[in-house]
Amino acid sequence: MKKPAILIVDDERNTREGLARALRRHYEIHLAESGMAALNVLDAHPVDAVLTDLRMPGMDGLTLVRRVLARDPQPVCILLTAYGNVETAVEAMKNGAYDFLTKPVNLDRLEVVLKRALESRTLVATNRSLRQQLDEKYGMEQIIGESGPMQAVFDTIRQVAPSRATVLIQGESGTGKELVAHALHNLSPRKKNPFVAVHCAALSDNLLESELFGHERGAFTGATEARKGRFELADGGSLFLDEIGEIQASTQVKLLRVMEERSFERVGGVETLDVDVRLIAATNRDLRVMVEEEKFREDLYFRLNVVQITLPPLRERRDDIPLLLNSFLHQFREENGRTLEGFTPDALEALNQYRWPGNIRELRNLVERMVVLSRGDKITLRDVPREVREGGDGKKTSGPLAGAVSMEQAEKRMIEQALNDNDGNRTLAAKQLGISRRTLHRKLNEFGLR
Numbered sequence: 383m384k385k386p387a388i389l390i391v392d393d394e395r396n397t398r399e400g401l402a403r404a405l406r407r408h409y410e411i412h413l414a415e416s417g418m419a420a421l422n423v424l425d426a427h428p429v430d431a432v433l434t435d436l437r438m439p440g441m442d443g444l445t446l447v448r449r450v451l452a453r454d455p456q457p458v459c460i461l462l463t464a465y466g467n468v469e470t471a472v473e474a475m476k477n478g479a480y481d482f483l484t485k486p487v488n489l490d491r492l493e494v495v496l497k498r499a500l501e502s503r504t505l506v507a508t509n510r511s512l513r514q515q516l517d518e519k520y521g522m523e524q525i526i527g528e529s530g531p532m533q534a535v536f537d538t539i540r541q542v543a544p545s546r547a548t549v550l551i552q553g554e555s556g557t558g559k560e561l562v563a564h565a566l567h568n569l570s571p572r573k574k575n576p577f578v579a580v581h582c583a584a585l586s587d588n589l590l591e592s593e594l595f596g597h598e599r600g601a602f603t604g605a606t607e608a609r610k611g612r613f614e615l616a617d618g619g620s621l622f623l624d625e626i627g628e629i630q631a632s633t634q635v636k637l638l639r640v641m642e643e644r645s646f647e648r649v650g651g652v653e654t655l656d657v658d659v660r661l662i663a664a665t666n667r668d669l670r671v672m673v674e675e676e677k678f679r680e681d682l683y684f685r686l687n688v689v690q691i692t693l694p695p696l697r698e699r700r701d702d703i704p705l706l707l708n709s710f711l712h713q714f715r716e717e718n719g720r721t722l723e724g725f726t727p728d729a730l731e732a733l734n735q736y737r738w739p740g741n742i743r744e745l746r747n748l749v750e751r752m753v754v755l756s757r758g759d760k761i762t763l764r765d766v767p768r769e770v771r772e773g774g775d776g777k778k779t780s781g782p783l784a785g786a787v788s789m790e791q792a793e794k795r796m797i798e799q800a801l802n803d804n805d806g807n808r809t810l811a812a813k814q815l816g817i818s819r820r821t822l823h824r825k826l827n828e829f830g831l832r
């Protein structure tokens with residue numbers, strides 16, 4: 383088989399030649415001493431990977447990466463940087479570089495990174511024609527939105543999904559952070575490997591540690607058997623750390639170390655384990671504020687925040703509300719075998735006006751309830767719960783109808799409300815609910831309401 387071709391770009395001859403010597407056995411090597419020279423080489427010899435220094439006279443590595451990635455076919459780019467320039471390297475990853483290594487280069491690490499980079503490239507190439515389908519099937523099709531802010535989110539997802547850059551997803555509750563995490567994984571060459579999620583808030587500090595890193599037998603009381611942690615389980619794939627803002631100081635330190643060294647030990651273990659994991663973190667807190675308040679380590683924040691995706695609250699992308707309403711209507715109509723035609727204009731108006739403090743989750747739940755409870759052939763203003771119709775600051779709806787109440791509870795609430803609205807007059811209440819007086823009567827008995 384033909385050796386993969388690599389272009390090494392560095393203004394220092396010693397580095398160039400040292401790297402060439404180390405890689406010659408497995409790769410076809412090309413050399414360039416500047417960014418411009420590199421572009422000339424690429425015109426003559428398309429390569430599979432570009433390994434470039436960051437700081438060079440003339441065109442710097444960052445600019446070179448940008449120009450290389452604008453070409454076709456695209457080699458993978460790996461940056462070499464002095465320790466103090468990590469920020470710029472991170473910037474390069476935002477621009478599509480695959481990874482970076484700090485100087486002096488550890489040759490073993492370089493081999494590993496190169497190998498993975500080239501594998502990811504083969505996958506990306508074979509998948510390119512499938513990209514469209516992938517996009518539709520497992521990636522972004524699930525994420526509804528056509529507004530400007532969502533288009534920007536989609537662009538970032540497409541751009542960063544293929545690399546192994548760490549992504550921090552921020553946004554209020556219910557804005558779709560988990561959907562985005564899945565899309566990032568499903569649109570990456572890691573897709574066929576595991577997507578492992580950890581809900582950091584759900585576990586105590588100690589438990590979280592052994593959950594993440596695993597433990598050896600006898601590491602603590604109750605550890606009767608050795609167990610793999612989520613980092614190990616996610617090897618080759620993606621690890622999703624949900625609610626990252628909730629992790630305690632000692633776990634923050636450990637996490638930072640894994641991110642810096644890409645290796646760790648199981649709790650109670652001595653063997654150092656090496657894994658290839660892409661980290662995706664999410665939080666509904668403002669981590670920067672937490673850093674200022676010294677509740678979150680700044681160095682960890684910096685490591686996590688390589689690429690940031692901030693999901694807008696629904697009230698800041700109101701253009702998407704009708705689209706979301708209709709999509710969920712279709713979905714739940716199908717599921718419930720209903721033949722609803724749509725929303726009446728006044729119902730739509732009320733739903734458009736509402737503040738949606740629970741964001742898409744709240745909207746989705748509400749559409750489901752309305753589909754199930756509505757009695758006509760359209761969803762009318764009557765089907766819209768009073769809290770939503772009356773709007774206000776929307777805070778009240780984080781109560782009974784916004785949370786995870788059962789259908790039965792929701793129905794009961796609506797009936798109580800209708801009775802209340804009509805001073806206990808059942809005929810009027812039934813009319814408001816769009817059901818017959820008899821049905822209302824039956825439901826009152828069912829729910830034990832008087």
Ligand SMILES: Nc1ncnc2c1ncn2[C@@H]1O[C@H](COP(=O)(O)OP(=O)(O)OP(=O)(O)O)[C@@H](O)[C@H]1O
Pocket residue numbers: 524525526527553554555556557558559560561562665666742743746
């Ligand atoms: N843009 C969207 N298109 C379609 N469905 C969405 C969208 N955003 C969110 N949802 C749906 O809303 C619900 C909540 O989404 P998700 O769990 O991703 O939110 P989250 O940001 O992780 O919230 P939390 O901070 O509470 O965990 C899910 O049912 C999800 O499928």
Ligand SMILES: [Mg+2]
Pocket residue numbers: 559560624
């Ligand atoms: Mg979530």
